[in-house]
Structures are given as C-alpha cells and as structure tokens.
Amino acid sequence: MTAQLDFTELRKITGGDEMMESELFQVFLDSAQECLSILRETYGQGAENTWRGQAHAFKGISLAVGAVELGTLCKKAQENHLAPPEEKKKMLAAIEKELAEVEHLVKKEMH
Amino acid sequence: MLVNLIEHRACEGLLSLIEDINRTKASAWGLAVVKKQYIRWTGSDAFALAIRPALEDTVEAKIFTGEDGMVYITWLGMQRRTYQRICAIVGTMLRPGVTLEPEAVVAYFDPQVMGNEISTLLRTKKENQVRPLSAEAGRDAPAVSNGAEHPLKASPAQMRQFHNALLQRPLRKQLQVLVVEDQQLLRRLLLEVLRGHHAVDAVSGMREGWENYLQKAHDIAFLDIGLMDGDGHTLARAIKQLDPLAYIVIVTAHDSLEELEVARSNHTDGFIVKPYSQQQIADCVQRYQAARETWTKKPSRP
Numbered sequence: 001m002t003a004q005l006d007f008t009e010l011r012k013i014t015g016g017d018e019m020m021e022s023e024l025f026q027v028f029l030d031s032a033q034e035c036l037s038i039l040r041e042t043y044g045q046g047a048e049n050t051w052r053g054q055a056h057a058f059k060g061i062s063l064a065v066g067a068v069e070l071g072t073l074c075k076k077a078q079e080n081h082l083a084p085p086e087e088k089k090k091m092l093a094a095i096e097k098e099l100a101e102v103e104h105l106v107k108k109e110m111h
Numbered sequence: 112m113l114v115n116l117i118e119h120r121a122c123e124g125l126l127s128l129i130e131d132i133n134r135t136k137a138s139a140w141g142l143a144v145v146k147k148q149y150i151r152w153t154g155s156d157a158f159a160l161a162i163r164p165a166l167e168d169t170v171e172a173k174i175f176t177g178e179d180g181m182v183y184i185t186w187l188g189m190q191r192r193t194y195q196r197i198c199a200i201v202g203t204m205l206r207p208g209v210t211l212e213p214e215a216v217v218a219y220f221d222p223q224v225m226g227n228e229i230s231t232l233l234r235t236k237k238e239n240q241v242r243p244l245s246a247e248a249g250r251d252a253p254a255v256s257n258g259a260e261h262p263l264k265a266s267p268a269q270m271r272q273f274h275n276a277l278l279q280r281p282l283r284k285q286l287q288v289l290v291v292e293d294q295q296l297l298r299r300l301l302l303e304v305l306r307g308h309h310a311v312d313a314v315s316g317m318r319e320g321w322e323n324y325l326q327k328a329h330d331i332a333f334l335d336i337g338l339m340d341g342d343g344h345t346l347a348r349a350i351k352q353l354d355p356l357a358y359i360v361i362v363t364a365h366d367s368l369e370e371l372e373v374a375r376s377n378h379t380d381g382f383i384v385k386p387y388s389q390q391q392i393a394d395c396v397q398r399y400q401a402a403r404e405t406w407t408k409k410p411s412r413p
Contacts (some may be wrong), residue, residue, distance in 0.1 A: 009386065009388055009389065010300075012388070012389045013300055013303050013304055013389055014303070020303070024296065024299060024300070027295050027296045027299060028296050031294065031295060031296055053337060056337060056364060056365070057293075057294055057337070059364055060294055060297060060364040060385050060386075061294055061296045061297065063364070063385060063386035064296060064297055064300055064385065064386050065296070066386075071386075
C-alpha cells in the first residue's frame with residue numbers, strides 16, 4: 001500500500017512556512033506514536049473505551065495532516081472497538097504499516 | 112413598541128411579568144436585572160430615557176424600579192439584540208472605578224428559568240406568594256439552555272470577573288476566541304487559523320476552558336467533544352446556561368447523528384466535523400460577526 005498524503009489544507013494554514021510545517025509534522029509524529037503505543041498496550045486487555053478513544057484521537061490528527069488512508073484505518077479501529085483481540089491485532093498491524101509509510105513521506109517533506 | 116415605566120414595588124412588577132408571559136404564551140420574553148448601585152443613577156425617568164434605544168425593536172417592554180435597589184427590564188421579542196443593547200448602554204453608565212458584582216446585569220430568556228428566578232427573587236423578598244408559570248408558556252420554542260445539570264461551578268469572584276467581561280464584550284475591537292482541544296496538533300492548527308485576526312486562548316481541558324470563559328466571556332468558543340477531563344458538550348451546556356448569548360461551535364471528529372443531536376439540544380451555534388478547512392472556520396467567524404452586527408445594530412429611525 002502506498003500512503004496517501006494530501007497537504008493542501010495544511011499548506012493553506014501554514015501559508016508555506018516550512019519551519020511551521022516541520023514543527024506541526026513533528027507534533028503529529030510524536031502524537032501518533034503516543035496513540036500507537038496505547039493501542040498496542042490495550043488491544044488484548046478488553047479496554048474497549050480506551051481503544052476507541054485513542055483510535056478516535058489518532059484518526060483526528062491523521063486527517064488533519066492529510067493522511068487519509070491512515071485516518072480511514074483508525075476510523076475502522078474506532079468503529080470496531082468491540083472486536084476480539086485477534087482482529088484488533090490485525091487492525092493495529094495495518095495502522096503500524098501505514099504510519100511507517102506516512103512517517104517516511106512526512107520526514108521527506110521535513111528535510 | 113410600548114415602553115412602560117413603572118415605579119413601584121419590584122415584586123409587583125415581577126408578578127406582572129409572569130402574568131404577561133402567561134397571557135402572551137410567548138417564549139421570547141427577556142428579563143434583565145441591573146443593580147442601581149453600579150451605575151450613575153439619576154432617577155427612574157433618566158434611566159428609562161437612556162435605556163429606551165435598546166428597547167426600540169421589541170414588541171413591548173417594561174421597566175420596573177424597585178425599592179430593593181434593582182432595576183428590572185422586561186421585553187418581548189428580539190431577545191439577543193435587546194440584551195446586547197442593554198449591556199452596551201449599561202456599560203456606558205457604570206460609575207467610575209466600579210467593580211461589578213454577580214448579577215449586576217443578568218438576562219434570562221428561558222421562561223421556565225425566568226420563572227424560577229422570579230420565584231427566588233420573590234421568596235427572598237418574602238412579600239408575595241409565587242404563582243407558577245403556565246405550562247403552555249414557551250412550549251413551542253426551545254429554551255436557551257436544556258437545563259441539564261453539569262459539574263462546572265463558578266465562585267463569586269469568578270462570576271464578578273465574568274460579568275465584567277460580559278459587559279465589555281459588545282465594546283471590544285478584537286474578537287476573543289476560545290479553543291478547547293485536547294490534541295496538541297489540532298489545537299495548534301486551530302490556533303494558527305485564528306491567530307493574526309483575533310485574540311485566541313487555546314487550552315486542552317474542560318475545566319481549563321470553563322475557567323478561561325469565566326475570565327473573558329469570549330465571543331466565540333470552538334469546543335472539541337472528547338476531552339481528557341470531560342467533554343465539550345458538558346462545557347457547552349454550562350456556558351450556555353451561564354451565558355445564553357455565547358457563540359459555541361463544536362469541532363469534532365465524531366460525525367454521528369447522536370453527537371449532532373446533543374449539540375443541538377445544547378443550542379450550540381455550529382458543528383464542524385474534522386478534518387475542517389480553514390474556510391469552514393472563517394465562515395463560522397463570519398456568521399458570528401454577522402449575528403453580532405444584528406444584535407448590536409443601532410435601530411433605524413424614521
């Protein structure tokens with residue numbers, strides 16, 4: 001899968017200010033890792049509300065930077081917060097893979 | 112428009128307001144209570160003359176000056192605009208260096224809330240038995256607040272500060288905007304969208320948002336729903352109960368109808384689903400500015 005990134009809205013906000021964009025991307029990457037680590041910790045524990053909350057937050061920040069596919073995967077995880085651990089593990093793996101691709105593209109933008 | 116100036120016991124005026132509400136079966140009554148001690152008081156006639164422009168677009172209005180140190184202004188129609196105008200006029204009548212106390216100028220728009228408030232006022236005065244509002248009053252139109260309980264409270268000092276800020280609101284040159292968003296990235300983005308044109312306070316929690324609103328009575332508040340220490344709906348409800356004129360926009364990634372319904376029941380003024388565009392936020396601000404212009408527009412004279 002190739003990550004889809006659409007920076008159009010973000011660029012309207014930053015006005016093309018590269019320093020600001022780098023800062024925002026860094027905030028995104030840090031927050032994404034935070035969300036991911038909580039999803040990893042909770043997928044097998046039955047903590048459905050925490051899972052749903054984190055997937056929801058992850059979706060919000062992903063869509064804000066234009067990571068559409070990542071946002072869609074997070075939305076799926078949010079909606080399926082009652083799924084059994086094996087399914088959540090699969091969803092988590094898909095999110096991790098997509099995030100790695102997004103991170104790669106974002107870092108390319110930052111340099 | 113008919114403005115009656117009635118100089119008699121405040122409780123009689125309040126009881127007559129209850130009768131007016133029951134008689135008209137209208138929900139568009141407004142009641143503003145002004146403490147005389149905070150304004151330059153030169154008599155009832157002078158006050159009525161000064162406040163009269165604020166009441167020009169109302170269907171009918173009455174001013175009661177009581178022996179209790181209060182002035183009660185009641186009106187039918189144009190609730191928001193009239194209240195803004197009353198605040199603006201009272202703001203120009205304050206005594207120099209005066210510090211406003213809670214309830215210096217308070218407005219009530221929901222007939223039920225108004226009825227309860229009047230009951231309290233009358234009970235305090237211990238002068239009359241209270242007659243309840245008729246069940247029909249205000250049935251058709253929504254109340255300003257849905258009246259549900261919320262855990263957010265304000266101390267007397269915070270209320271003083273809030274009323275002070277509320278009086279200044281119509282006179283501000285720059286819009287004060289509150290952003291309550293727990294995600295650092297989204298908070299920062301909204302801040303960037305708004306900064307440069309408006310004064311923005313961006314906070315992450317419900318309580319922090321509440322305290323900030325009490326301090327500044329912001330023109331617009333953008334509230335996220337999911338917050339670490341509560342939720343944006345609760346905050347919206349608390350703000351609307353305190354300040355029926357608050358302009359609140361829910362900004363959320365929850366795109367469910369249920370969330371929209373809750374926002375509606377809290378009488379919020381906008382609902383934006385993330386990811387939002389810069390234009391959507393700008394449109395919200397523009398809608399607020401247009402609404403404010405309507406509330407504060409000087410009535411045209413024939």
